[in-house]
Amino acid sequence: MYGGGYVFCEPDVHGQPDDPERLAEFEARIDRGEKIEPQDWMPYEYRRQLIRLIEQHAHSEIMGALPEGAWITRAPGFKRKLALIAKVQDEVGHAQLLYSAAETLGKSRADMVNDLLSGKSKYSNVFNYPAKTWADVTVIGFLIDAAAIVNQVANSKGSYGPYCRALERICYEESFHLKQGYDAFVALATGTKRQREMLQDAINRWYRPIIHFFGPPDNESVHSKQLMRWKVKMASNDEMRNQFLDAYVPKVLELGLTFPDPELRKDPQTGRWHYGDPDWAEFYRVINGDGPCNAERLSARRLAEENGRWIRQAIMNPQQKFTIPFA
Amino acid sequence: METADRHLLSTSVDPRLQRVQRHATEFHLLEQPEEWQTFEVFHQRRRGEHHVHVGSVHAPDAEMALVFAKEQFARRQQCASLWVVASAHIHSLGYQNEDMFATTTEKTYREASGYRLRHKIQAYKQSVQHESNS
Amino acid sequence: MNPIVELITKLGDDAFILGHRHSEWTGLGPILEEDIAMSSMAQDKIGHALALYTILHEQFGGPDPDTIGFLRNEKEFRCCHLVEYPNGEYDFTLVRHFLFDHAELLRYQLLRQSTFAPLARFAAKVMGELKYHVLHADSLMQRLALGNEESHARLQASLTEAFPLAAGIFEKSPYEDQLIAEGVFAGEALLQQQWLKEIEQRVQAWDLHLPEAREPLAGLGGRYGYHTPYLQPLLDELTSVFRSEENASW
Ligand SMILES: [Fe+2]
Ligand SMILES: [Fe+2]
Numbered sequence: 131m132y133g134g135g136y137v138f139c140e141p142d143v144h145g146q147p148d149d150p151e152r153l154a155e156f157e158a159r160i161d162r163g164e165k166i167e168p169q170d171w172m173p174y175e176y177r178r179q180l181i182r183l184i185e186q187h188a189h190s191e192i193m194g195a196l197p198e199g200a201w202i203t204r205a206p207g208f209k210r211k212l213a214l215i216a217k218v219q220d221e222v223g224h225a226q227l228l229y230s231a232a233e234t235l236g237k238s239r240a241d242m243v244n245d246l247l248s249g250k251s252k253y254s255n256v257f258n259y260p261a262k263t264w265a266d267v268t269v270i271g272f273l274i275d276a277a278a279i280v281n282q283v284a285n286s287k288g289s290y291g292p293y294c295r296a297l298e299r300i301c302y303e304e305s306f307h308l309k310q311g312y313d314a315f316v317a318l319a320t321g322t323k324r325q326r327e328m329l330q331d332a333i334n335r336w337y338r339p340i341i342h343f344f345g346p347p348d349n350e351s352v353h354s355k356q357l358m359r360w361k362v363k364m365a366s367n368d369e370m371r372n373q374f375l376d377a378y379v380p381k382v383l384e385l386g387l388t389f390p391d392p393e394l395r396k397d398p399q400t401g402r403w404h405y406g407d408p409d410w411a412e413f414y415r416v417i418n419g420d421g422p423c424n425a426e427r428l429s430a431r432r433l434a435e436e437n438g439r440w441i442r443q444a445i446m447n448p449q450q451k452f453t454i455p456f457a
Numbered sequence: 458m459e460t461a462d463r464h465l466l467s468t469s470v471d472p473r474l475q476r477v478q479r480h481a482t483e484f485h486l487l488e489q490p491e492e493w494q495t496f497e498v499f500h501q502r503r504r505g506e507h508h509v510h511v512g513s514v515h516a517p518d519a520e521m522a523l524v525f526a527k528e529q530f531a532r533r534q535q536c537a538s539l540w541v542v543a544s545a546h547i548h549s550l551g552y553q554n555e556d557m558f559a560t561t562t563e564k565t566y567r568e569a570s571g572y573r574l575r576h577k578i579q580a581y582k583q584s585v586q587h588e589s590n591s
Numbered sequence: 592m593n594p595i596v597e598l599i600t601k602l603g604d605d606a607f608i609l610g611h612r613h614s615e616w617t618g619l620g621p622i623l624e625e626d627i628a629m630s631s632m633a634q635d636k637i638g639h640a641l642a643l644y645t646i647l648h649e650q651f652g653g654p655d656p657d658t659i660g661f662l663r664n665e666k667e668f669r670c671c672h673l674v675e676y677p678n679g680e681y682d683f684t685l686v687r688h689f690l691f692d693h694a695e696l697l698r699y700q701l702l703r704q705s706t707f708a709p710l711a712r713f714a715a716k717v718m719g720e721l722k723y724h725v726l727h728a729d730s731l732m733q734r735l736a737l738g739n740e741e742s743h744a745r746l747q748a749s750l751t752e753a754f755p756l757a758a759g760i761f762e763k764s765p766y767e768d769q770l771i772a773e774g775v776f777a778g779e780a781l782l783q784q785q786w787l788k789e790i791e792q793r794v795q796a797w798d799l800h801l802p803e804a805r806e807p808l809a810g811l812g813g814r815y816g817y818h819t820p821y822l823q824p825l826l827d828e829l830t831s832v833f834r835s836e837e838n839a840s841w
Contacts, residue, residue, distance in 0.1 A: 167551070167552055169549070169551060169552045169553065170552050192618075192623070195617070195618030196471070196618060199471065199473070199617055199618035199619065200469070200470050200471030200472070200473070200474075201832075202473075202614050202615070202617055202618075203472060203473060203611065203614065203615060203828050203829060204472070204828055204829065204831050204832050205832070206661070206832040206833035206841035207657045207660075207661060207833060207841050208637065208640075208641045208656055208657055208660060210841055211614075211637060212634055212637055212638065212641075215614050215617055215630055215633055215634050215637070216630075216634060218617050218618050218630070219617055219626075219627055219630035219631065219634075221618070222617070222618055222620075222623055222626050222627055222630070223529055223623075223627050225623060226514075226529060226623040226624065226627065227512060229623070230495075230512060230513050233495070238490070238492050239492060239515065240487070240490030240491060240492040241490060243490070244486050244487065244490050247486060248486055260470045261470065262470055264832045264841075295512075296512070299511075299512075303533075314841070317840060317841055318841075321836075321839055321840065321841075322836055322838075322839045324836055324839075325836060325839055425465055426465045426466065426468075426469055426474075429465045429466055430466065430469070430471075430474055430619065432484050433466070433474075433477060433619060434618075434619045434620065434621065434626075435484075436484055437619070437620065437621035437680070437681050438620075438621030438622040438625070439621075440741055440742060440745070441621050441622060441625070441681065441731075441735065441742070442491060442492075442493060442517075442621075442622060443491065443739065443741075444734070444735050444738030444739045444741065444742030445493075445517040445518075445521075445734045445735065445738050445742075446491055446493070446517065447494070447517055447518065450494045450543075451494075451545070452492040452493070452494060452495065453494065453495055453543070453544040453545040454495070454544065455495040455497065455513035455544045456497055456510070456513065456544060456547060456549075457512055457513050472828055473615045473619065474619075476677070514624050515622070515623075515624060516624065517734065520730060521730055521731075521734070524628065524726060524727055524730050524731075525624035525625070525627070525628060527628075527723065528624075528627050528628040528630075528631045529624060529627050529628075532627075532631055
């Protein structure tokens, strides 16, 4: 799962200028609604930003496995335990699919993982918050997966073939995530007094990260025009956030639960949702490494890398070279 | 793993991480990170259908690629058979030569729809009828 | 205890506890593809436990599967010591998985002949999953054993630790003779014999060796409710949310 908090790179002034004729051809293809495939000519910036986008998405999946993974050993009952393992496994699977999609653009998974572990690459902010109780797992499974679906469905209509193909399968699995998350959420909401309190507390803590999930307001997002023209970025942050609030706020309210934001309301005239200031400074702090769990998440992934390294090295065939996959 | 890492993990809310005990080897990033080969995976849903390309896996050899592909690409969908082939062994004819796939000249001679006979037979029948009437 | 209930309880408990151990790797496993494979096997194992506890519930009037899995105390569990051990590093996880799943595959092959029909039906159903578990274990074990010096040494060290514990898989039940006489299960002794052949053959081909001297009681006691110090903390964690609120549904 991944939100709209993409951090695109600054345009590279040293990049070679694109051949105007090929650029026109490329843009005409996108305008016709055709997909771009790995072997196609593509503008330098298109490739760079796409790698960045898909890589961040992949990192977010693998980091997203951590907060919920913390509850696998404690999930209450067979149904929840099996569903949670399957769900977290899917997230690892999503990372696998997305790393492959990014690899088609010429950056190997190993390089991407290295950039993640060194702190060079970003991933979704929302996974830098801890899942403190079982109720957090239900809030993540329901609301954050729901938010991720809004984002991923939009992205699946983008222009890059391998990314779209990966997202098609991902979106299919996300619908299971949402269902199982909603199911566990409703179980708490309709449960005992303590269960409801636990859930309300979790909602209170996750509300702000969820608002942050889609990224800063449109007027603060830089250089998204060209990326939208190239169908790299498919919907604006505010648009996606609004779509999410519209669909899911009522589902929480109907259960008698609340959001910790007195300003949250829908304008009946415009159909837009208003929300109180979610402290965007915090968003930038967290994305730059200073969130409650950034350091822990990175060390958990370093641990996983260490677990895998001796295995990979022991069965490395020196004759075989890594090839870019077709994905 | 670095001591700092170990300390961090011991304060995690994840009991699995709290338990991590490591010898004090220091984690380091690889300058030239190594990677297994990639294999393309083809999935057949039911007997009688085509194998369809569904993605790729990293693996040290084809057999391991199958072991991995089974869970990454056939854990949910119905599956009758899986193939893997090293990505390096795929040859493609495509996008740079897209014009080759375009049919510009008249090629209806190789389509079923290029052969319409009914009207001829109809005309013949009519002419025979006409003759016998006269 | 009814001999069949005892048998199914230990099968279920082995699968439940090992599946739980496997699932500790989910999201932290080595190499994404392997992480995914291990998570599948974790689900398979826990799924087997659920199916077996369901047989207890439906055929013998036992409590519902969640109660069996999450509300019994440590003494009531019948799992063997091997599955209780912490995961350690991935080499131990792999070697345990290799030793256990070869026994599991052979066991369910024998159980397909069981005169207790629900168990025979279940055995037929799990064959495919267990075949994959064994294929997975064999494929990785072979490559790592023959890999490089480090991987060989790691597997050998884990094998030396885990092999004696594996004897506990075959610890005889108090109703062994009765189960054999009634054709419910062909017996632990026969199973162990078949298993040892499979293991020895592979270990030899892979340049590993089984430890010589063994403590006679190593790995034993689990089938009678005597467990390693690892089981209680595992159960505390496993059931912490489930037990945190009485009469709640989750
Ligand atoms: Fe996902
Ligand atoms: Fe998800």
